[in-house]
Amino acid sequence: MMLLIQRRLLLGAGLGLAFAGPALAQQDIGRAASFIQATGQELVAAINDTRADLATRRQRVAAILRRAVDIDGVGRFILGRWWRQASPQQQQDYLKLFEETLIRNLSARFGEYQGVRFSLGRSQQRTEDDVLVNTIIERPNSAPFALDWRVGEVNGQPKVVDVIAEGTSLRLTQRSEYSAVIQQNNGSVDALLAAMRRQIQQLSAREQGGR
Amino acid sequence: MPSPPRFVAALLSLALLAGCAARPDPSDPDAVAEFKQNNDPLEPFNRTMFSIHQGIDKVVLRPVAVVYRDVVPQPVRTGVSNVLGNLRTPVILANDMLQGEPRRAGDTLGRFLINSTIGLGGIFDVAGDHFGVRGHSEDYGQTLAVWGVGEGAYLFIPVLGPSNPRDLSGFGLGIASDPLTWVGQGVAVDVLTGTRAGVTVIDTRESLLDALDAVNRESLDPYAVLRSAYRQRRNAEINNTNDNVAPAAAGGTGFGVGKGYKPEP
Numbered sequence: 238m239m240l241l242i243q244r245r246l247l248l249g250a251g252l253g254l255a256f257a258g259p260a261l262a263q264q265d266i267g268r269a270a271s272f273i274q275a276t277g278q279e280l281v282a283a284i285n286d287t288r289a290d291l292a293t294r295r296q297r298v299a300a301i302l303r304r305a306v307d308i309d310g311v312g313r314f315i316l317g318r319w320w321r322q323a324s325p326q327q328q329q330d331y332l333k334l335f336e337e338t339l340i341r342n343l344s345a346r347f348g349e350y351q352g353v354r355f356s357l358g359r360s361q362q363r364t365e366d367d368v369l370v371n372t373i374i375e376r377p378n379s380a381p382f383a384l385d386w387r388v389g390e391v392n393g394q395p396k397v398v399d400v401i402a403e404g405t406s407l408r409l410t411q412r413s414e415y416s417a418v419i420q421q422n423n424g425s426v427d428a429l430l431a432a433m434r435r436q437i438q439q440l441s442a443r444e445q446g447g448r
Numbered sequence: 449m450p451s452p453p454r455f456v457a458a459l460l461s462l463a464l465l466a467g468c469a470a471r472p473d474p475s476d477p478d479a480v481a482e483f484k485q486n487n488d489p490l491e492p493f494n495r496t497m498f499s500i501h502q503g504i505d506k507v508v509l510r511p512v513a514v515v516y517r518d519v520v521p522q523p524v525r526t527g528v529s530n531v532l533g534n535l536r537t538p539v540i541l542a543n544d545m546l547q548g549e550p551r552r553a554g555d556t557l558g559r560f561l562i563n564s565t566i567g568l569g570g571i572f573d574v575a576g577d578h579f580g581v582r583g584h585s586e587d588y589g590q591t592l593a594v595w596g597v598g599e600g601a602y603l604f605i606p607v608l609g610p611s612n613p614r615d616l617s618g619f620g621l622g623i624a625s626d627p628l629t630w631v632g633q634g635v636a637v638d639v640l641t642g643t644r645a646g647v648t649v650i651d652t653r654e655s656l657l658d659a660l661d662a663v664n665r666e667s668l669d670p671y672a673v674l675r676s677a678y679r680q681r682r683n684a685e686i687n688n689t690n691d692n693v694a695p696a697a698a699g700g701t702g703f704g705v706g707k708g709y710k711p712e713p
Contacts, residue, residue: 318478342666404684410676416482417672432668439666 269368269388270357272395276305277355277372284343284350291444295344302343307389307396308336314398315412319419323426331426334433341440352377366390367398487602487612488675494604498671501606502664505653509607510660513653527571529651533583534563534570535644538627543586547594552688555581585685588625589618593686602675607649610678 283297302308312335313320323331358371368388375381387399387406400407415429422428472479488494517525537560544553559575567574575581592614593599600613611619623629628644631637667673 318482403681404689405677405680409680410673413486413672413676414667414669417669421669429668436666436668 265390266368269395270370272305272388273370273372273386273397274357276301276397280343281353281355284347284353287351291344291347294347295340295444298343299340302340303336305397306339307391307398308332308339310389310391310396311398311408312336315408315415317412317416319416319426319429322424327426327430330430331433334430334437337437338433338440341437341444345440345443347444350376358383369401486675487599487679489601490603494602494675495671497604497606498674501604501609502670504606509649509653510657512650513657516650516654517657525651525654528647529655530563530567530573531570532644532648532651533573534560534567535628536585539588539622539625540584540586542625543588543591546591547586552584552586555584556586559583584688587615587618588621589615589682590686592618599679599682602679604671604675610674615682 279301280298283294283301286294286297289297309332312332315335316323316331320328354375356373356375358373366389370386370388372384372386373381374384382402385401386397387401388395389398390396391398398408418429418432419426472483474480483489520528537556541553541556541560544550544556558579559573559581562575562579562581563570563573566572573583576583597614599615603611603613603616605611605616608616608619628637628641631640663670663673
């Protein structure tokens with residue numbers, strides 16, 4: 238199965254080179270796919286390593302995410318128009334909380350994702366700068382689902398800039414969510430920061446309960 | 449139950465009575481852009497409808513779905529889902545054709561013939577599992593979109609879920625054009641269509657248990673998350689970009705489009 242997909246990928250890359258299309262873009266697809274493949278394997282290994290305690294696993298996952306995800310870029314994108322209205326202190330606090338949210342969102346699900354498997358699906362180029370890498374996530378006792386990773390290039394390195402599930406972009410949904418919180422609180426960025434702190438507390442409580 | 453057009457009209461007039469969201473400051477282009485992007489001028493009304501829905505969901509829909517999941521084993525639930533999807537195929541086929549998609553129409557017709565016979569009335573998805581002809585969902589809302597009809601203002605409707613005037617009209621057309629609606633009249637038919645509607649609601653809610661639990665538990669604003677997710681997902685469905693984004697059993701509006709997803713094997 239894996240071999241088949243790899244062969245198909247190779248075939249696709251070969252065809253791409255043979256036909257039109259900038260060689261650079263084609264290289265990007267392969268690079269993005271192997272970047273996602275490597276990152277995914279690392280994450281799965283960290284999640285499934287039941288010998289390590291929770292904190293150790295969380296730290297490993299955090300290190301992988303910090304390396305693989307364009308946290309600053311995605312965080313700014315999600316805060317959107319409120320970024321410029323936030324004070325430098327608020328911006329700094331926000332990015333810290335955003336990173337913590339990202340990590341805790343995964344670590345709170347360590348129990349749920351025990352035994353998770355991950356494989357590459359088809360891979361395709363979307364825009365000039367970004368590549369969409371399709372993957373399939375399989376968990377014991379539940380239906381597999383597809384995730385698309387949008388990979389951009391930040392300072393010459395491939396970085397995850399978005400995750401798309403069933404046609405829904407996570408960063409767009411989260412931007413809508415955060416902006417709604419600020420708007421419902423009469424434009425207060427502090428209200429969002431407070432809500433994010435509460436959310437992180439909830440997630441860490443779940444992490445403790447759900448192993 | 450009032451007829452769908454009258455139901456829609458009643459809802460729309462209610463929405464107008466409830467008033468509109470505060471318009472953004474016209475001198476702030478970002479705020480205006482976001483207001484347009486959200487496409488939710490009736491937000492205060494919609495948020496009220498959402499909280500009504502959450503109440504109904506907490507007391508009725510979710511508990512019923514939980515019991516259904518606990519009591520009915522997975523293979524049976526899959527069979528139920530398959531039967532509902534098979535019953536929807538005439539509507540899917542009509543919309544494949546209305547959208548000028550002969551290949552997809554062929555898939556739908558083939559699936560209907562195979563699953564209704566070898567699949568024992570649609571209980572088993574033989575076409576998908578053994579012949580590799582996977583199901584897809586279509587509805588009149590999508591067809592209207594393909595024909596260039598705009599979605600209109602976002603609407604949240606209790607029990608039905610996220611929608612808009614276009615998808616709501618499509619939902620009504622789906623009911624009006626469904627063969628079961630035309631089978632005849634009488635108690636037996638009413639019981640049949642009523643049972644089907646009820647089972648569809650339970651089947652849909654069960655498939656969304658984990659996703660909606662996560663949204664309600666973790667999201668900072670479940671209303672905004674569902675609005676964004678619905679509209680993005682709906683666009684993907686209309687463009688058939690992420691094909692098979694919804695299985696055949698998924699209805700055309702509201703939570704129906706969130707009904708699970710099978711990736712390619």
